[in-house]
Amino acid sequence: MSDLDVIDFALLKALSRDANQSAGALGRKLGLSQPATWRRIKRLQDLGIITGRRLELDREKLGFGVTVFLGVKLGTKGRVSLEDFERAVCAIPEVQTVEHVLGLYDYRLRVTARDIADFERVLRRRVMLLPGVGSVDANVLLSEERRPGPLG
Amino acid sequence: MLDDLDRRILRHMQGDAEQSIPDLAATLGMTPTRLSRRLDKLREAGVLLGSRVVIDWHALGYTVEVSLRVTLEKANPRAFDEFIAKAREIPEVLEIQTFLGQVDVRLSVIARDMAHYQQIYRSAILTLPHISDIEALMHVARIKTNESLPI
Numbered sequence: 001m002s003d004l005d006v007i008d009f010a011l012l013k014a015l016s017r018d019a020n021q022s023a024g025a026l027g028r029k030l031g032l033s034q035p036a037t038w039r040r041i042k043r044l045q046d047l048g049i050i051t052g053r054r055l056e057l058d059r060e061k062l063g064f065g066v067t068v069f070l071g072v073k074l075g076t077k078g079r080v081s082l083e084d085f086e087r088a089v090c091a092i093p094e095v096q097t098v099e100h101v102l103g104l105y106d107y108r109l110r111v112t113a114r115d116i117a118d119f120e121r122v123l124r125r126r127v128m129l130l131p132g133v134g135s136v137d138a139n140v141l142l143s144e145e146r147r148p149g150p151l152g
Numbered sequence: 153m154l155d156d157l158d159r160r161i162l163r164h165m166q167g168d169a170e171q172s173i174p175d176l177a178a179t180l181g182m183t184p185t186r187l188s189r190r191l192d193k194l195r196e197a198g199v200l201l202g203s204r205v206v207i208d209w210h211a212l213g214y215t216v217e218v219s220l221r222v223t224l225e226k227a228n229p230r231a232f233d234e235f236i237a238k239a240r241e242i243p244e245v246l247e248i249q250t251f252l253g254q255v256d257v258r259l260s261v262i263a264r265d266m267a268h269y270q271q272i273y274r275s276a277i278l279t280l281p282h283i284s285d286i287e288a289l290m291h292v293a294r295i296k297t298n299e300s301l302p303i
Contacts, residue, residue: 004212015205019169048211053169056201057162057301062154064301069251069258071289086295093302098295101219103288108219112301139253145236149209149262150243 004049007032009152011040012049016148019053059112066113067141070127071105075134084131094122105137154199157182159303161190162200166300169203209246214262216269217291220277221255223284231282232256242276255287 010030014021027037044050059067074080082100089098089109097110111127113119127136154162157180164176171179177187194200209217224231232250239245239259247260261277263269277286 012205012207016207017204019203019205048208050205051208051211052206053203054206054299055162055165055169055203057166058199058201059301061197061199062162062301062303069249090296095296096299096301097297099219100292100295101289102292103290105289107295108289110299137254139251139255139258142250142252144247144249145240146247147240147243147245149207149246150214 006152008040008044011037012044013148013151015041015050016151063114064112065115066119067144068111068113068119069139069141070109070111070123071137071139072107072109072127072130073104073134073136074106074132080132085133088130089127092122092126094126158190158194158199161187162194162303166298166303209262213264214244215265216263218261218263218269219289219291220259220261221287221289222257222259222280223254223286224256225282225284226256228282234281235283238280242272244272244276 007030011026014026014029022034023038023041024034026032026041027034030037032040041050059065074082074085085107086098086100089095089107094111094113095109096112097108099108100106101108109127111119111122113122123136123138127133160180161176164171164179173187173191174184177184180187191200222235224235228234235257236248236250239248239257242261244261244263245259246262247258249258250256251258259277261269261272263272
Protein backbone atom coordinates (compact mmCIF):
# COMPACT_ATOMS: atom_id res chain seq x y z
CA MET A 1 0.00 0.00 0.00
CA SER A 2 2.50 2.55 -1.12
CA ASP A 3 -0.16 5.16 -1.93
CA LEU A 4 -0.92 5.77 1.75
CA ASP A 5 0.82 8.82 3.16
CA VAL A 6 1.90 9.75 6.68
CA ILE A 7 -1.46 11.38 7.41
CA ASP A 8 -3.29 8.15 6.56
CA PHE A 9 -1.04 6.26 8.96
CA ALA A 10 -1.56 8.90 11.66
CA LEU A 11 -5.33 8.55 11.18
CA LEU A 12 -5.12 4.76 11.48
CA LYS A 13 -3.04 5.08 14.61
CA ALA A 14 -5.47 7.54 16.23
CA LEU A 15 -8.55 5.49 15.31
CA SER A 16 -7.04 2.22 16.44
CA ARG A 17 -6.64 3.81 19.85
CA ASP A 18 -10.06 5.46 19.97
CA ALA A 19 -12.65 5.04 17.22
CA ASN A 20 -15.09 7.45 18.86
CA GLN A 21 -13.26 10.60 17.78
CA SER A 22 -15.20 12.76 15.33
CA ALA A 23 -13.73 13.61 11.93
CA GLY A 24 -13.63 17.25 13.05
CA ALA A 25 -11.61 16.56 16.20
CA LEU A 26 -9.24 14.22 14.36
CA GLY A 27 -8.78 16.73 11.54
CA ARG A 28 -7.84 19.49 13.97
CA LYS A 29 -5.08 17.31 15.42
CA LEU A 30 -3.73 16.45 11.97
CA GLY A 31 -4.23 19.84 10.33
CA LEU A 32 -7.01 18.71 8.02
CA SER A 33 -10.49 20.04 7.42
CA GLN A 34 -13.40 17.97 8.66
CA PRO A 35 -14.52 16.95 5.12
CA ALA A 36 -10.94 16.05 4.11
CA THR A 37 -10.58 13.88 7.22
CA TRP A 38 -13.91 12.21 6.51
CA ARG A 39 -12.89 11.49 2.90
CA ARG A 40 -9.63 9.88 4.05
CA ILE A 41 -11.41 7.67 6.58
CA LYS A 42 -13.95 6.68 3.92
CA ARG A 43 -11.11 5.79 1.54
CA LEU A 44 -9.39 3.64 4.19
CA GLN A 45 -12.70 1.82 4.62
CA ASP A 46 -13.19 1.44 0.85
CA LEU A 47 -9.66 0.01 0.52
CA GLY A 48 -10.60 -2.60 3.13
CA ILE A 49 -7.92 -1.37 5.54
CA ILE A 50 -10.45 -0.32 8.19
CA THR A 51 -12.84 -3.24 8.40
CA GLY A 52 -15.01 -2.18 11.30
CA ARG A 53 -15.04 -1.33 14.95
CA ARG A 54 -14.52 -3.36 18.05
CA LEU A 55 -16.12 -2.48 21.34
CA GLU A 56 -13.77 -2.50 24.30
CA LEU A 57 -15.48 -3.88 27.38
CA ASP A 58 -14.17 -4.68 30.84
CA ARG A 59 -14.58 -8.48 30.84
CA GLU A 60 -14.20 -8.86 34.57
CA LYS A 61 -16.83 -6.24 35.38
CA LEU A 62 -19.20 -8.13 33.10
CA GLY A 63 -18.53 -11.30 35.06
CA PHE A 64 -16.13 -13.03 32.67
CA GLY A 65 -13.17 -13.60 34.91
CA VAL A 66 -11.38 -16.29 32.94
CA THR A 67 -9.95 -16.35 29.42
CA VAL A 68 -8.30 -19.52 28.19
CA PHE A 69 -6.54 -20.22 24.92
CA LEU A 70 -6.98 -23.74 23.65
CA GLY A 71 -4.74 -25.44 21.13
CA VAL A 72 -6.84 -28.06 19.40
CA LYS A 73 -5.48 -30.89 17.35
CA LEU A 74 -7.98 -32.79 15.24
CA GLY A 75 -7.91 -36.51 15.83
CA THR A 76 -9.01 -38.26 12.72
CA LYS A 77 -7.58 -36.12 9.98
CA GLY A 78 -8.98 -36.71 6.55
CA ARG A 79 -12.12 -38.32 7.88
CA VAL A 80 -13.53 -35.33 9.66
CA SER A 81 -14.41 -32.38 7.53
CA LEU A 82 -12.82 -29.14 8.63
CA GLU A 83 -16.06 -27.36 7.72
CA ASP A 84 -18.02 -29.47 10.22
CA PHE A 85 -15.55 -28.70 12.97
CA GLU A 86 -15.45 -25.00 12.12
CA ARG A 87 -19.22 -24.65 11.96
CA ALA A 88 -19.66 -26.39 15.31
CA VAL A 89 -16.89 -24.52 17.10
CA CYS A 90 -18.08 -21.10 15.89
CA ALA A 91 -21.54 -21.84 17.29
CA ILE A 92 -20.24 -22.05 20.88
CA PRO A 93 -20.98 -18.62 22.40
CA GLU A 94 -18.04 -18.78 24.81
CA VAL A 95 -15.60 -19.29 21.93
CA GLN A 96 -14.56 -15.76 21.00
CA THR A 97 -12.04 -16.41 18.26
CA VAL A 98 -11.13 -19.37 16.08
CA GLU A 99 -7.90 -19.39 14.12
CA HIS A 100 -6.77 -22.09 11.73
CA VAL A 101 -3.04 -22.48 12.29
CA LEU A 102 -0.10 -24.55 11.08
CA GLY A 103 2.28 -26.07 13.56
CA LEU A 104 1.74 -27.93 16.78
CA TYR A 105 -2.06 -27.47 16.58
CA ASP A 106 -4.73 -27.23 13.95
CA TYR A 107 -6.86 -24.59 15.64
CA ARG A 108 -6.37 -21.98 18.27
CA LEU A 109 -9.46 -20.95 20.24
CA ARG A 110 -10.01 -18.09 22.62
CA VAL A 111 -12.57 -19.11 25.24
CA THR A 112 -14.16 -16.86 27.85
CA ALA A 113 -15.84 -18.10 31.00
CA ARG A 114 -17.21 -16.78 34.30
CA ASP A 115 -14.73 -18.77 36.40
CA ILE A 116 -12.71 -21.98 36.27
CA ALA A 117 -15.77 -24.13 37.02
CA ASP A 118 -17.64 -22.47 34.15
CA PHE A 119 -14.62 -23.01 31.91
CA GLU A 120 -14.59 -26.70 32.81
CA ARG A 121 -18.25 -26.93 31.78
CA VAL A 122 -17.49 -25.31 28.39
CA LEU A 123 -14.50 -27.58 27.90
CA ARG A 124 -16.23 -30.84 28.80
CA ARG A 125 -19.71 -30.28 27.46
CA ARG A 126 -18.87 -28.24 24.38
CA VAL A 127 -15.28 -28.30 23.18
CA MET A 128 -14.46 -31.95 23.90
CA LEU A 129 -17.65 -33.00 22.09
CA LEU A 130 -16.82 -31.18 18.85
CA PRO A 131 -16.56 -33.43 15.80
CA GLY A 132 -13.02 -34.65 15.22
CA VAL A 133 -11.36 -33.20 18.32
CA GLY A 134 -8.19 -35.06 19.26
CA SER A 135 -6.04 -33.42 21.86
CA VAL A 136 -6.66 -30.10 23.58
CA ASP A 137 -4.03 -28.01 25.29
CA ALA A 138 -4.99 -25.10 27.56
CA ASN A 139 -3.24 -21.93 28.68
CA VAL A 140 -4.95 -19.50 31.04
CA LEU A 141 -4.55 -15.84 30.08
CA LEU A 142 -3.02 -13.66 32.79
CA SER A 143 -2.57 -10.38 30.94
CA GLU A 144 -2.82 -9.02 27.44
CA GLU A 145 -1.76 -5.95 25.62
CA ARG A 146 -2.56 -4.82 22.08
CA ARG A 147 0.14 -2.86 20.34
CA PRO A 148 -0.53 -0.28 17.60
CA GLY A 149 1.46 -2.26 15.03
CA PRO A 150 3.77 -0.95 12.28
CA LEU A 151 1.90 2.28 11.48
CA GLY A 152 5.00 4.40 11.03
CA MET B 153 -24.89 -3.85 38.69
CA LEU B 154 -26.05 -4.37 35.14
CA ASP B 155 -29.69 -4.95 34.41
CA ASP B 156 -31.29 -6.66 31.43
CA LEU B 157 -31.47 -3.44 29.44
CA ASP B 158 -27.74 -2.77 29.90
CA ARG B 159 -27.03 -6.27 28.71
CA ARG B 160 -29.28 -5.85 25.68
CA ILE B 161 -27.55 -2.59 24.78
CA LEU B 162 -24.08 -4.15 25.05
CA ARG B 163 -25.15 -7.22 23.08
CA HIS B 164 -26.35 -5.05 20.21
CA MET B 165 -23.27 -2.86 20.30
CA GLN B 166 -20.99 -5.88 20.24
CA GLY B 167 -22.82 -7.16 17.17
CA ASP B 168 -22.60 -3.84 15.36
CA ALA B 169 -20.38 -1.21 16.94
CA GLU B 170 -20.94 1.19 14.07
CA GLN B 171 -24.63 1.82 14.63
CA SER B 172 -25.41 5.44 15.51
CA ILE B 173 -27.11 6.28 18.80
CA PRO B 174 -30.47 7.14 17.13
CA ASP B 175 -30.43 3.90 15.08
CA LEU B 176 -29.50 1.78 18.08
CA ALA B 177 -32.16 3.51 20.22
CA ALA B 178 -34.78 2.76 17.54
CA THR B 179 -33.72 -0.90 17.39
CA LEU B 180 -34.02 -1.20 21.16
CA GLY B 181 -37.29 0.74 21.31
CA MET B 182 -36.03 3.53 23.53
CA THR B 183 -35.37 7.25 23.10
CA PRO B 184 -31.85 8.39 22.10
CA THR B 185 -31.63 10.50 25.27
CA ARG B 186 -32.35 7.52 27.48
CA LEU B 187 -29.83 5.39 25.56
CA SER B 188 -27.15 8.09 25.88
CA ARG B 189 -27.74 8.26 29.61
CA ARG B 190 -27.34 4.50 29.90
CA LEU B 191 -24.13 4.58 27.87
CA ASP B 192 -22.74 7.36 30.07
CA LYS B 193 -23.48 5.24 33.13
CA LEU B 194 -21.76 2.21 31.60
CA ARG B 195 -18.74 4.38 30.82
CA GLU B 196 -18.66 5.81 34.34
CA ALA B 197 -18.84 2.32 35.80
CA GLY B 198 -15.84 1.36 33.65
CA VAL B 199 -17.74 -1.40 31.87
CA LEU B 200 -17.69 0.33 28.49
CA LEU B 201 -14.10 1.31 27.84
CA GLY B 202 -14.40 2.65 24.31
CA SER B 203 -13.99 1.30 20.80
CA ARG B 204 -11.20 0.87 18.30
CA VAL B 205 -11.18 0.44 14.57
CA VAL B 206 -10.12 -2.96 13.34
CA ILE B 207 -7.27 -2.82 10.85
CA ASP B 208 -6.90 -5.48 8.18
CA TRP B 209 -3.13 -5.89 8.06
CA HIS B 210 -3.48 -8.05 4.98
CA ALA B 211 -4.89 -5.06 3.11
CA LEU B 212 -1.84 -3.06 4.26
CA GLY B 213 0.47 -5.62 2.67
CA TYR B 214 1.23 -7.81 5.70
CA THR B 215 0.51 -11.31 4.42
CA VAL B 216 2.22 -13.34 7.14
CA GLU B 217 1.00 -13.71 10.72
CA VAL B 218 2.77 -15.89 13.22
CA SER B 219 1.94 -16.72 16.78
CA LEU B 220 5.13 -17.19 18.79
CA ARG B 221 4.78 -19.13 22.02
CA VAL B 222 7.68 -18.36 24.26
CA THR B 223 8.97 -20.14 27.34
CA LEU B 224 11.16 -17.95 29.53
CA GLU B 225 14.07 -18.74 31.81
CA LYS B 226 12.17 -18.69 35.06
CA ALA B 227 15.24 -18.64 37.27
CA ASN B 228 15.44 -14.90 36.66
CA PRO B 229 12.69 -12.98 38.50
CA ARG B 230 13.00 -10.04 36.05
CA ALA B 231 12.60 -12.29 33.00
CA PHE B 232 8.95 -11.41 32.29
CA ASP B 233 9.33 -7.65 32.68
CA GLU B 234 12.53 -7.42 30.68
CA PHE B 235 11.27 -9.67 27.91
CA ILE B 236 7.98 -7.74 27.57
CA ALA B 237 9.65 -4.32 27.66
CA LYS B 238 11.92 -5.33 24.76
CA ALA B 239 9.09 -7.00 22.83
CA ARG B 240 7.14 -3.70 22.91
CA GLU B 241 9.93 -2.10 20.91
CA ILE B 242 9.33 -4.38 17.91
CA PRO B 243 6.75 -2.58 15.73
CA GLU B 244 5.55 -5.79 14.05
CA VAL B 245 4.43 -7.24 17.39
CA LEU B 246 0.64 -6.76 17.55
CA GLU B 247 -0.21 -8.58 20.77
CA ILE B 248 1.63 -9.54 23.93
CA GLN B 249 -0.14 -12.00 26.20
CA THR B 250 1.07 -13.73 29.34
CA PHE B 251 -0.17 -17.13 30.48
CA LEU B 252 -0.39 -19.64 33.22
CA GLY B 253 0.44 -22.98 31.63
CA GLN B 254 3.13 -24.48 29.46
CA VAL B 255 3.51 -21.22 27.58
CA ASP B 256 4.69 -18.08 29.39
CA VAL B 257 4.25 -15.37 26.77
CA ARG B 258 2.69 -15.28 23.36
CA LEU B 259 3.58 -12.71 20.73
CA SER B 260 1.51 -12.12 17.65
CA VAL B 261 3.86 -10.98 14.88
CA ILE B 262 3.06 -9.78 11.36
CA ALA B 263 5.35 -9.51 8.34
CA ARG B 264 5.07 -8.54 4.69
CA ASP B 265 6.23 -11.94 3.47
CA MET B 266 8.30 -14.91 4.64
CA ALA B 267 11.61 -13.18 3.89
CA HIS B 268 10.54 -10.21 5.97
CA TYR B 269 9.37 -12.54 8.74
CA GLN B 270 12.72 -14.30 8.76
CA GLN B 271 14.45 -10.97 9.07
CA ILE B 272 12.26 -9.90 12.03
CA TYR B 273 12.70 -13.30 13.64
CA ARG B 274 16.47 -13.26 13.39
CA SER B 275 17.24 -9.63 14.09
CA ALA B 276 14.53 -8.76 16.62
CA ILE B 277 12.81 -11.80 18.14
CA LEU B 278 15.86 -13.96 18.78
CA THR B 279 17.64 -11.07 20.45
CA LEU B 280 14.89 -10.70 23.10
CA PRO B 281 16.20 -11.48 26.59
CA HIS B 282 15.59 -14.60 28.72
CA ILE B 283 14.12 -16.87 26.04
CA SER B 284 14.41 -20.53 26.87
CA ASP B 285 12.24 -21.93 24.06
CA ILE B 286 10.12 -20.65 21.15
CA GLU B 287 7.41 -22.43 19.21
CA ALA B 288 5.76 -20.93 16.16
CA LEU B 289 2.22 -21.30 14.87
CA MET B 290 1.58 -19.92 11.41
CA HIS B 291 -1.86 -18.42 10.79
CA VAL B 292 -3.75 -19.93 7.92
CA ALA B 293 -7.16 -18.31 8.37
CA ARG B 294 -9.32 -16.53 10.88
CA ILE B 295 -12.59 -18.39 11.17
CA LYS B 296 -14.25 -16.39 13.95
CA THR B 297 -12.98 -13.00 15.03
CA ASN B 298 -15.70 -10.93 16.64
CA GLU B 299 -14.43 -11.49 20.22
CA SER B 300 -17.94 -10.97 21.55
CA LEU B 301 -18.66 -11.84 25.15
CA PRO B 302 -21.75 -14.00 25.69
CA ILE B 303 -23.48 -11.26 27.72
